[in-house]
Structure formats: C-alpha cells, structure tokens
Amino acid sequence: MRWFFLILAIAVVATAVALGPRGEKFSDPPFELFNDMDRQYKQRPQKSSNIFDDGKGARKPVAGTVPIGFKFPHAGNEKDLASDLDFSAGDDFYNTGLFGDFYGKGYPKNLTIDEEFLARGKERYQITCTPCHGESGNGQGVVSKYWAIPPSANLIDPRVKAMPEGQLYWTITHGKGLMGPYNGVVSVRDRWAIVAYVRALQAAAE
Amino acid sequence: MGNIFPRWTNLLAVKIFLCLGALGTCVIAVAWYSWTPKYTRVGYMPQQPIPFDHSLHAGQLGMDCRYCHSFVENSAHSNIPTAQVCWNCHGPGKVKSDSPKLEPLRVAMDENYEGYTGEPIRWVQLHKTPDYAYFDHSVHVNRGVSCVKCHGKVNEMPVVFHHEPLSMSWCLDCHRNPEKALRPVDEVTNLDWEPTDLDPDSFYEYLAGKTDKTAEELKEADQGKEWDQELIGAHLQQAWNVNPPQDCAACHR
Numbered sequence: 001m002r003w004f005f006l007i008l009a010i011a012v013v014a015t016a017v018a019l020g021p022r023g024e025k026f027s028d029p030p031f032e033l034f035n036d037m038d039r040q041y042k043q044r045p046q047k048s049s050n051i052f053d054d055g056k057g058a059r060k061p062v063a064g065t066v067p068i069g070f071k072f073p074h075a076g077n078e079k080d081l082a083s084d085l086d087f088s089a090g091d092d093f094y095n096t097g098l099f100g101d102f103y104g105k106g107y108p109k110n111l112t113i114d115e116e117f118l119a120r121g122k123e124r125y126q127i128t129c130t131p132c133h134g135e136s137g138n139g140q141g142v143v144s145k146y147w148a149i150p151p152s153a154n155l156i157d158p159r160v161k162a163m164p165e166g167q168l169y170w171t172i173t174h175g176k177g178l179m180g181p182y183n184g185v186v187s188v189r190d191r192w193a194i195v196a197y198v199r200a201l202q203a204a205a206e
Numbered sequence: 207m208g209n210i211f212p213r214w215t216n217l218l219a220v221k222i223f224l225c226l227g228a229l230g231t232c233v234i235a236v237a238w239y240s241w242t243p244k245y246t247r248v249g250y251m252p253q254q255p256i257p258f259d260h261s262l263h264a265g266q267l268g269m270d271c272r273y274c275h276s277f278v279e280n281s282a283h284s285n286i287p288t289a290q291v292c293w294n295c296h297g298p299g300k301v302k303s304d305s306p307k308l309e310p311l312r313v314a315m316d317e318n319y320e321g322y323t324g325e326p327i328r329w330v331q332l333h334k335t336p337d338y339a340y341f342d343h344s345v346h347v348n349r350g351v352s353c354v355k356c357h358g359k360v361n362e363m364p365v366v367f368h369h370e371p372l373s374m375s376w377c378l379d380c381h382r383n384p385e386k387a388l389r390p391v392d393e394v395t396n397l398d399w400e401p402t403d404l405d406p407d408s409f410y411e412y413l414a415g416k417t418d419k420t421a422e423e424l425k426e427a428d429q430g431k432e433w434d435q436e437l438i439g440a441h442l443q444q445a446w447n448v449n450p451p452q453d454c455a456a457c458h459r
Contacts, residue, residue: 001221001224001225004225005225005228008225008228008229008232011232012232012236015236016236019236019239019240019245022239022240022244022245022248022249023244023248023249024249025249025251025367026249026250026251027250027251027252027253029250029252030246030247030250030368031246032246033241037336037337037338038334038336038337038338039337040337040338042337044283044337045281045282045283045285046283046285046286048328056326123392126270127270127272127273128273131267131269131273131295132295142267142268142269143267143295143301146267147301147302149299149300149301150299175294178297178299178300179294180290180293180294180295180297181290181294182294184288184290184291185276185291186276
C-alpha cells in the first residue's frame with residue numbers, strides 16, 4: 001500500500017507537470033475528447049468546401065440572380081440601413097456616382113441628408129478612412145507617421161472640394177492611385193454617407 | 207479446521223477500497239481541472255499563414271476593429287477580411303509591400319508575382335462555437351457587448367490567442383447578469399474603455415431621454431452608489447430593455 005501511494009503521488013505530479021496550468025499558450029489544435037456534431041457537414045461562413053473543384057465554400061452568385069437575404073436595389077428599400085447591405089451594382093447615379101460617362105453632382109434623390117445620415121458617415125469615415133486621410137481629412141493619417149509612402153489625398157483641399165459628389169463616391173468605390181477599392185467593404189448607402197461627411201469636414205475646415 | 211484466509215487478508219478489502227478511492231479522486235481531480243474549455247481552449251494560439259500583429263494594427267495604429275471585420279455589425283459571422291482589404295494598405299508601393307511575411311498575400315493578390323495563384327489566404331480559425339450553437343455577433347455588438355468581453359484585449363496581443371473559455375456556462379454567466387457586459391454602443395470597439403471614461407452627466411441625460419424621469423431624478427436615485435460597470439450596465443439594460451434569452455432555443459435550433 002505504501003508503494004501504491006508513492007506511485008500514485010509520482011503519477012499525479014507527472015500528470016500535473018505534463019498537463020500544465022490552465023491558460024498556457026499552445027499552437028496545436030485544441031484537444032477534443034467527444035467532438036460529436038461540433039463540426040457538421042454543412043457550409044459555415046468563410047469555410048472551404050469539398051463539393052466544388054476550387055475548394056471555395058463562398059460562391060459567386062449566378063449571373064442575373066440575387067442571393068437570398070439580399071434585395072434588388074430600387075425596390076423601395078433605398079432607406080434600409082446596415083441589415084440590408086446592398087452591394088449589387090445598378091447602373092444609375094445612386095450605385096455608380098455617374099450620369100452616363102460623367103460624374104454626377106449632388107446626392108441621389110432617395111437619400112435625405114440629415115443629422116443621422118451625417119453621424120453614420122462620421123462613424124464609417126472614422127473606421128475606414130482615418131488610417132490614411134486622418135481624422136480631420138487633412139491626409140495626415142497614422143500611416144503617414146510611420147511609413148514613407150506617397151501621401152494620401154488631403155480631403156479638405158480646394159482640389160477635392162471642387163470635385164462633384166459623384167466623383168468622391170466613385171473614388172471610394174473604385175479607388176484611385178494607391179488607394180484601393182472599398183466597394184466590398186463599405187455599402188452603397190454608407191459610401192454616400194461618407195461623401196456627405198467629407199463635405200462636412202471641408203465646410204468645417206474653412 | 208484452520209482459517210481458510212490468512213490473517214493479512216483481514217484488511218485487504220479496506221486497503222483496496224482506500225487505494226481505489228484515492229485513484230478515483232485523483233482521476234476526477236485531473237479531469238475536473240483539465241477537461242474543460244478553460245484548459246483545452248484558453249491559450250490556443252495557432253500560427254497564422256501571415257503573422258498578423260493585432261497589437262500593431264489595432265493597438266499602435268489605433269485602427270478600428272471594423273476596418274477589417276467589416277460586417278460584424280450586420281452579420282452573425284464576424285468576417286475575416288478578404289485579401290483585398292489587406293491589399294488596400296499592403297499592395298505594391300504601399301506599406302511594407304515587399305515584406306517576406308506577406309508572401310501568402312502576394313500569392314492571393316499580386317498578378318505580377320511569380321507564385322500568383324489567386325488562392326485565398328487560409329487563416330486558421332481560433333474561436334469556434336460548435337456547429338450546433340448559433341452565436342450571432344451583430345446582436346451583441348449592436349447592444350453594447352464589447353469585443354473585449356469574449357476576445358480579450360486583442361489590441362495588446364502580438365499573436366491572438368483564445369482568451370475566454372467560450373463554454374456554455376460561460377455564455378450563461380453573462381446572459382444571467384447582462385449588466386456586467388453592457389456599455390454604450392459607440393464604445394464597443396474601444397477595447398480599453400473603462401466605466402470611468404463615461405461622463406455621468408451626459409449619461410444621465412441620455413437615460414432621461416429613454417425614460418419618463420429627468421436626469422436629476424435618476425442621478426438622485428443613484429446617490430452613494432459606486433460609478434462602475436454594474437451601475438452603467440444595469441441602467442443600459444433597463445433603457446434598452448435587454449432580456450438575454452436563457453432557454454435552449456436561444457442558441458440551439
């Protein structure tokens with residue numbers, strides 16, 4: 001019996017040392033004793049798939065269709081916020097910032113530029129634009145403090161001020177120079193909100 | 207007739223009982239301590255294809271969580287950014303574009319790169335709810351539950367690791383006492399926010415707009431109470447009518 005307890009004590013100490021305390025950092029996938037149904041044969045967001053040849057779970061919509069949960073633009077849903085992301089591209093001013101081949105001036109008629117809209121624009125601007133263009137729009141974002149890359153546009157400059165709203169919208173959508181396109185990250189309505197907020201920054205700078 | 211069993215067997219049953227008892231206790235103790243997400247998942251720090259540094263981007267540069275995780279407010283799933291989002295800053299001629307660490311990004315995005323395949327970057331998933339639990343990010347961040355509550359101070363992590371157990375009982379702890387988590391919605395992505403950062407006057411002003419009491423009355427009622435998370439959370443819970451479900455169907459369909 002003495003031997004048993006000695007061996008048990010050694011075993012307990014050895015196990016404790018081998019397991020280590022809670023919260024230790026490790027890089028192997030976590031241990032799972034029973035993983036029943038934790039991983040089911042269904043498609044989760046941003047996961048790969050072995051059904052399709054290219055292994056991608058996320059599929060592009062078939063041409064001419066709209067995914068479930070999305071809406072056609074201009075079906076009376078122009079006022080919808082966040083929850084109805086509209087990334088679908090129509091060819092009108094609201095979706096492109098263009099009239100034919102020309103940048104449009106002013107805002108699309110379905111938008112009301114009010115305090116709420118500007119607040120939304122401010123929030124989105126501070127998330128998406130400040131790293132490069134800076135909080136006040138002067139082009140001195142945090143990136144310019146650390147890296148010697150060509151400067152970002154000064155948004156409160158007369159040059160940008162003279163641009164029509166459609167051109168600002170177009171630039172957010174497609175990028176310009178070193179700036180990448182933000183059409184996949186910022187929804188159509190939010191892009192217009194940012195345009196309105198940039199106008200507010202320009203007015204404030206005067 | 208002599209004894210069938212020798213004398214030493216008298217205590218054998220007791221000894222076996224003691225030994226098995228001790229063994230069982232040890233096994234249970236070890237399982238208790240280590241067979242829980244607090245042990246198996248907390249601290250999980252996988253190596254990512256690109257050693258993305260959150261403490262640099264979200265901490266030092268002060269970028270908002272939603273620059274990359276852009277749909278967390280709209281979607282149940284908080285998205286990992288597409289390679290295009292990385293490319294917006296790390297494309298040719300931009301920040302650190304020639305760093306060898308960004309090789310998987312060039313493979314995905316740079317059509318002039320010799321190894322270009324267009325294959326997406328295979329980030330390793332760290333936080334995983336089981337497939338039978340339907341967690342919704344949007345409903346939490348839109349009701350003032352901060353990222354930091356479940357993910358820890360990611361803005362101080364050079365390499366992100368699993369900070370909370372994310373077990374069911376851990377979820378329920380918060381669903382039973384939501385006042386411990388609620389904060390003003392515009393501070394949700396501010397991971398360093400403290401209750402003391404909130405200005406009491408404007409807060410009571412805001413609450414007064416949500417109830418039929420005036421700001422002064424609300425302030426009066428809170429005289430002598432400590433200005434802390436529980437107080438703010440309890441007010442917000444009432445103002446927003448937050449009733450976190452505790453039934454099974456809340457998370458399991």
